[in-house]
Amino acid sequence: MTTEVYLVRHGETMFNQLNKVQGWCDSPLTIKGINDLKRTAQALSQVHFDNMYSSDLKRAIDTVHLMKDVNQVSEIGKIKKLPEFREVFFGSFEGDDIADTWEQVSLAAGMLPEKNITKIINQVGIDEFRQATKKADPRHLAENKQELDKRMVRAISVLRDLTIKEQRVLIVSHGDFIKTLAIKYWNRSDGKHDIIFPSNGSVSRGILYNNGQFEIVDYNVDAENI
Known part of the structure; x- marks a missing residue:
């Protein structure tokens, strides 16, 4: 069985607004960030998810709970936090x-x-x-290339083990981490060059196969186009 993975970037934060480097450090969502996320959550409100996950950073946790609260067709229990899906350090x-x-x-x-x-x-x-x-x-x-690549591979492996019986899941992660996943796993990337940075609240969609292989099929989709 394959698992459809919706990768959501967290909403805008104070550090995003202030143009500060934000990897493993954290800052709260802004009012704009929350309002943008409400549009994403509404666009996904009728999409059934077997489970929802998030990075273990607070901006991602706050985002996933907003997704969970607005969704009308999913029964999600306790959110599991995955440090493997943290932002680049x-x-x-x-x-x-x-x-x-x-x-x-x-x-x-x-x-x-x-x-x-x-x-x-x-x-x-x-x-x-x-x-x-x-x-x-x-x-x-x-984190350099080798360290980040090793963590990405581990993140996909952890997610595969967690979702082996789940058909569709949502996971909230971070801009540079999602972008780097897409550079590695999106068929429209050559795996060497940069691609556009995903917007706050955007959705990227991937397919996780039962053999552990992963591919990105949609990248950086705004709420209006979901």
């Missing part, structure tokens, strides 16, 4: 200004100073961007 940069952080990463990648992440990734590639982030981190705690 940015180490010492957590909570710092985004533009200043990317400038340091660009220098570590051998570039001239650059504050725009898209320009950095377009020049050096997503894999080198991950390596440069770890290199630029004074404590070298940020």
Whole structure:
């Protein structure tokens, strides 16, 4: 049996609004974030889910409970929190200004100073961007490509074990983690280059096969188009 997986990005947070690096650190949902999520929740209100899951970060937990409360056709019990689906970890940069952080990463990648992440990734590639982030981190705690890839594989394996008897599930995760999953598992990605960052409250849909294989079939779909 296959399992249909709805991957929802959490709503906008205070750190999103303030342009601060937000990986494993957390900040509350904004009013805009909650209102955007209500539209997503309403769009999914008539979709039956056998279960709902979330990252173990509070912004994801708050999001999944909003999805659960609005859904009219699912009977969801206690939400299981999965640390494997946390956001990418940015180490010492957590909570710092985004533009200043990317400038340091660009220098570590051998570039001239650059504050725009898209320009950095377009020049050096997503894999080198991950390596440069770890290199630029004074404590070298940020996840590099190998560490993140290992965690993604583990996340899919954990989800497969949990959903072996479930036909459709929803899981709330995070923008960079969902994007990186899509780079690896979406057939419209070449697996090497960057793709558009998913919007807050957007839905990406995947298929998890009983042999453990996973693929993204829809990516970054807004509530109005679900």
